[in-house]
Amino acid sequence: MRKSRWFGLALGAWAMLEMTTAAWTQAKIIGVEGTSFDLVARQDRITLGDGDSMLMWGFALGEGRMQYPGPTLILRQGDTVTVTLRNSLPREAGNVSIVFPGHEVTASGGVEGVLTREAPPDNTTVVTYTFTATRPGTYVYHSGTRPDLQVEMGLVGVIVVRPANPTPTPDCSPVPQGHNEAPPRSLCAGTKFAYDHPDTAYDREFLILMTDMDPRVHRLVEFGRIREIDTTNFFQTVWFANGRNFPDTIANAQVPWLPTQPYNALFLMHPGERLLVRMATLGRDPHPLHFHGNHVRVIAKDGVLLSSGLGAGSDLSYERYTVAVNPCETVDAIYTWTGALMGWDIYGHAPGDPLAPYEFIGDHGANFPVILPSRDDVKFGQLYSGSPFLGGEGFLPPEHAGLNVGGGFFYMWHSHTEKELTNNNVFPGGLITFLGVVPWNVPLESE
Amino acid sequence: MRWKRFLSIVALVSAVGLGIGVCSMAQSNFMVQCPADNDGIDADGDGDPTNDIVCKHLTAGDGFATMADGTVMYTFGFSEVPEDVPPGQVFALRQVKAELPGPTIVLREGQELYLNLTNVGMINRPDLFDTHSVHWHGIPNSGSIFDGLPESAPTVKIGATFPYYYATLGKEGTYFYHCHVEVTEHMQMGMIGQIYVLPRQDQDMVLRSSGNPPYAGFAYNDGDGSTGYHVSKAIQLAGFDSRFHAQHIAIQNLPFAQLKDDYHLMNGRGYPDTINPNLLGASPENNGHFSQRMDARIQARQGERVLLRVHNISTTHLFTVRVLGIPMKVVGIDGKLLRNGSKDLFYETSSLTIGGGQAADLLLDTTGVPPGTYFFYTTNLSELINGQEERGGIMTEIVVCPASGCGT
Numbered sequence: 110m111r112k113s114r115w116f117g118l119a120l121g122a123w124a125m126l127e128m129t130t131a132a133w134t135q136a137k138i139i140g141v142e143g144t145s146f147d148l149v150a151r152q153d154r155i156t157l158g159d160g161d162s163m164l165m166w167g168f169a170l171g172e173g174r175m176q177y178p179g180p181t182l183i184l185r186q187g188d189t190v191t192v193t194l195r196n197s198l199p200r201e202a203g204n205v206s207i208v209f210p211g212h213e214v215t216a217s218g219g220v221e222g223v224l225t226r227e228a229p230p231d232n233t234t235v236v237t238y239t240f241t242a243t244r245p246g247t248y249v250y251h252s253g254t255r256p257d258l259q260v261e262m263g264l265v266g267v268i269v270v271r272p273a274n275p276t277p278t279p280d281c282s283p284v285p286q287g288h289n290e291a292p293p294r295s296l297c298a299g300t301k302f303a304y305d306h307p308d309t310a311y312d313r314e315f316l317i318l319m320t321d322m323d324p325r326v327h328r329l330v331e332f333g334r335i336r337e338i339d340t341t342n343f344f345q346t347v348w349f350a351n352g353r354n355f356p357d358t359i360a361n362a363q364v365p366w367l368p369t370q371p372y373n374a375l376f377l378m379h380p381g382e383r384l385l386v387r388m389a390t391l392g393r394d395p396h397p398l399h400f401h402g403n404h405v406r407v408i409a410k411d412g413v414l415l416s417s418g419l420g421a422g423s424d425l426s427y428e429r430y431t432v433a434v435n436p437c438e439t440v441d442a443i444y445t446w447t448g449a450l451m452g453w454d455i456y457g458h459a460p461g462d463p464l465a466p467y468e469f470i471g472d473h474g475a476n477f478p479v480i481l482p483s484r485d486d487v488k489f490g491q492l493y494s495g496s497p498f499l500g501g502e503g504f505l506p507p508e509h510a511g512l513n514v515g516g517g518f519f520y521m522w523h524s525h526t527e528k529e530l531t532n533n534n535v536f537p538g539g540l541i542t543f544l545g546v547v548p549w550n551v552p553l554e555s556e
Numbered sequence: 557m558r559w560k561r562f563l564s565i566v567a568l569v570s571a572v573g574l575g576i577g578v579c580s581m582a583q584s585n586f587m588v589q590c591p592a593d594n595d596g597i598d599a600d601g602d603g604d605p606t607n608d609i610v611c612k613h614l615t616a617g618d619g620f621a622t623m624a625d626g627t628v629m630y631t632f633g634f635s636e637v638p639e640d641v642p643p644g645q646v647f648a649l650r651q652v653k654a655e656l657p658g659p660t661i662v663l664r665e666g667q668e669l670y671l672n673l674t675n676v677g678m679i680n681r682p683d684l685f686d687t688h689s690v691h692w693h694g695i696p697n698s699g700s701i702f703d704g705l706p707e708s709a710p711t712v713k714i715g716a717t718f719p720y721y722y723a724t725l726g727k728e729g730t731y732f733y734h735c736h737v738e739v740t741e742h743m744q745m746g747m748i749g750q751i752y753v754l755p756r757q758d759q760d761m762v763l764r765s766s767g768n769p770p771y772a773g774f775a776y777n778d779g780d781g782s783t784g785y786h787v788s789k790a791i792q793l794a795g796f797d798s799r800f801h802a803q804h805i806a807i808q809n810l811p812f813a814q815l816k817d818d819y820h821l822m823n824g825r826g827y828p829d830t831i832n833p834n835l836l837g838a839s840p841e842n843n844g845h846f847s848q849r850m851d852a853r854i855q856a857r858q859g860e861r862v863l864l865r866v867h868n869i870s871t872t873h874l875f876t877v878r879v880l881g882i883p884m885k886v887v888g889i890d891g892k893l894l895r896n897g898s899k900d901l902f903y904e905t906s907s908l909t910i911g912g913g914q915a916a917d918l919l920l921d922t923t924g925v926p927p928g929t930y931f932f933y934t935t936n937l938s939e940l941i942n943g944q945e946e947r948g949g950i951m952t953e954i955v956v957c958p959a960s961g962c963g964t
């Protein structure tokens with residue numbers, strides 16, 4: 110259909126751009142570390158998944174360009190952090206401020222606002238926000254001035270606070286060849302922790318900030334008709350993961366053709382690794398984020414470990430196949446995938462073959478259960494390797510983009526309010542991204 | 557390395573070919589794969605070692621459903637091929653129409669499911685050549701080949717059949733399935749169905765007899781009978797945007813941006829059709845074929861426990877559901893027992909918010925509940941509608957009978 114062809118074109122174009130870089134390796138949290146950050150509110154443009162260009166207000170780091178979302182601030186627990194804000198927006202945007210939900214903030218400079226001190230649009234006045242990052246976790250920050258308009262316009266960002274306490278003794282045992290229970294142990298339990306407890310160990314971490322947009326608001330701002338904006342009849346038609354719409358969500362981070370949308374939302378892992386998935390929503394609606402491939406275990410909300418008491422770890426954690434993240438809420442979850450109990454050997458092993466790392470012993474050597482239809486009977490997905498096996502390859506039709514180098518299993522992670530999988534009336538788009546489970550012989554960027 | 561793997565795959569495929577009882581038929585692409593269960597192992601623990609393989613033959617096509625206010629809506633959907641239809645005639649006879657919801661699939665933990673999906677095309681939209689798929693939403697550790705994503709797997713063209721395979725050991729719980737091709741459109745059009753896996757613990761007669769009266773089964777392998785129930789009902793919350801369906805059959809551009817359900821459904825029906833025990837949907841547009849074959853009535857005797865397996869598959873709405881007058885306990889969410897190690901995370905509530913793609917297992921205890929009619933409905937009052945008609949949408953009735961019985 111028309112829509113599918115568009116999808117093919119978009120992915121194809123994207124794939125060609127990607128060929129100059131190492132595709133499928135760029136997946137991690139990109140942010141700025143430190144204790145002092147100079148943020149400037151600026152106006153600029155972003156590109157939507159359907160190619161449209163949209164006027165935005167957003168945060169820039171110092172003299173850099175505005176970006177959507179704002180810079181991810183990576184803090185260390187216990188640090189006293191200073192964020193300064195200057196307002197370079199056009200005069201009609203009015204004052205701007207920042208609120209940091211979950212932190213006790215002292216604000217100085219600027220002028221008094223409803224929620225905190227604000228910077229007038231004079232490109233000179235500096236407001237200083239100071240807080241101590243007392244607890245590890247995932248947090249958001251956003252404008253506290255007319256948030257109904259300014260959050261919509263893009264003045265949003267995420268804060269990650271890493272735990273300060275010495276972590277428990279690392280147990281960097283070698284990658285086990287096979288296992289017989291699910292879930293597996295971490296590759297190197299003790300290396301990295303989301304919170305101060307071994308339950309929160311992870312091998313890789315990713316961030317997904319979900320936002321939405323009513324383009325009418327942005328057009329009225331652009332045409333100088335800001336007074337006509339009625340935020341009470343807000344109606345979203347575009348949805349974002351880390352400031353991008355699908356398929357841009359799975360392009361590399363920091364690509365030159367998306368200069369104001371530096372973050373991607375591609376998730377990559379090896380079988381058996383533990384992913385820390387940091388989720389956040391800003392905007393109007395909750396987004397039920399559905400995880401293909403496996404459940405996640407939700408370990409924290411709003412930077413608070415789901416724990417019955419000190420030292421109990423995440424004993425109140427729970428598994429979900431869909432996590433609804435409410436506006437201004439954050440959720441941290443651990444995801445892992447081994448293919449256990451699938452009933453067939455996902456590597457296509459014969460019974461005598463050596464085990465793959467974290468391979469589920471119970472399925473080792475088990476036959477593939479069906480005969481796949483002939484190539485004429487099916488349409489091949491752009492992320493299909495041509496083989497049902499992890500690390501496999503096989504026939505793909507000539508027009509196929511061949512994006513799945515290495516034979517990974519690709520799982521869509523997406524909003525299950527399926528309307529949100531569109532960009533302004535065009536499917537597919539919006540709040541779609543992918544997790545790629547790639548075999549251990551395909552190297553992934555270490556963090 | 558790669559060459560070796562290729563060789564082993566070829567070897568495997570041919571080996572598998574020998575082991576599978578392939579029905580031969582006029583058109584090879586209607587091949588239905590259903591191996592015999594002759595391994596001698598009683599995988600589901602029910603005492604019969606020959607019934608652990610479940611085979612289903614579903615079609616994906618189109619049809620019409622009738623809303624509670626009489627509006628007939630064009631749909632896409634799944635249907636089950638009756639066993640007496642020769643595979644070669646599935647497509648030719650077109651006798652298998654879209655159902656709303658699709659056929660419910662119930663498995664016993666340990667069973668394996670071979671789900672053969674035949675794309676019979678959209679007879680009312682012959683201009684469309686969409687493929688279809690089955691996505692078993694939420695199954696733990698899925699393999700991408702059987703995950704139904706058109707991006708990461710092959711999906712089946714019109715006139716052909718794709719075999720999906722699922723093992724269920726360790727996967728007891730409440731799930732659902734839907735087509736994942738053009739997913740916003742195909743789900744809104746009705747390609748949705750229920751699937752759940754009964755726990756191995758159902759074979760534990762000692763634990764079952766710990767209920768009074770003995771439990772019919774358990775929601776999960778809880779080890780202590782705490783999820784035991786006497787009556788269960790699976791309820792799918794969904795919705796239709798009438799404009800989207802009207803535009804679709806009129807071959808107009810589909811209004812994705814304006815998408816907003818105005819018919820809210822429980823098992824494919826709005827109240828009061830939810831309590832109608834009859835087959836529905838046999839409109840002239842649907843050639844008299846019943847497309848809505850499932851009600852949402854619930855009936856229990858006082859003192860019994862009712863398990864509601866509820867999920868939301870609306871493409872536009874989150875729902876808050878409530879039962880008035882009967883205590884409700886959440887014992888499972890998203891196909892998992894609400895328990896962490898030995899710590900129970902069950903909780904009692906009178907309402908629960910379920911977003912798209914979420915499921916919950918609710919245990920209603922009718923002990924001491926006076927016999928009468930109780931309502932299970934959404935508290936989002938604007939969703940108690942069938943289009944322009946009030947007092948409809950997501951609502952059904954729970955009839956609590958005297959402990960002595962429900963009579964006739």
Ligand SMILES: [Cu+2]
Nearest residue numbers: 688735737742
């Ligand atoms: Cu479909």
